[in-house]
Structure formats: C-alpha cells, structure tokens
Amino acid sequence: MGFLNALAWTVIVLWLLRTMYFSVLQLTDRNPMRIAARQVMAQRTGGWWFLGSIVAALWLVFG
Incomplete structure (x- = not known):
C-alpha cells in the first residue's frame, strides 16, 4: 500500500508541475509558433494526466 500511495502522490505532483509549467510558458513566451505547438x-x-490525477486522488481518499 505504501508504494501505491507514493505512486499516487507522484502522479498528482507531476500533473500539478506539468500544469504550472505550461501556464508559465504560455505567459512568458511570445513566439506564436511555439505557443501553438x-x-x-x-x-x-x-486528458490522460488529468484522469490519472483523479484516479490517484480517489485512491488516496478511498484506498
């Protein structure tokens, strides 16, 4: 159970870091081609990261 809890926290933290990374780059980058890509x-x-974080959160709450 400890391994699965650590895995769940890792997925949630990586999803949050990924979201913040894309948000900061979106605000600071002025090249339209890089923004579009x-x-x-x-x-x-x-979608997969979001779904994974939801499953991880449910595991931590109910697992």
Whole structure:
C-alpha cells in the first residue's frame, strides 16, 4: 500500500508541475509558433494526466 500511495502522490505532483509549467510558458513566451505547438502537445497529453490525477486522488481518499 505504501508504494501505491507514493505512486499516487507522484502522479498528482507531476500533473500539478506539468500544469504550472505550461501556464508559465504560455505567459512568458511570445513566439506564436511555439505557443501553438505547446498548446497542441498539452491538449494531446492533458486528458490522460488529468484522469490519472483523479484516479490517484480517489485512491488516496478511498484506498
């Protein structure tokens, strides 16, 4: 159980760091091509990270 709890916390922390990373880059970058490419990459992977963080949070609450 300790390993799964650590894994759940890792997923949540990585999702938060990823979200903050894309937010900060979006605010600071002025190159429209890089912004567009980053938005596409964030959209392609964002759903899986969000779903993983929800599952991890549910595991920590109910597991």
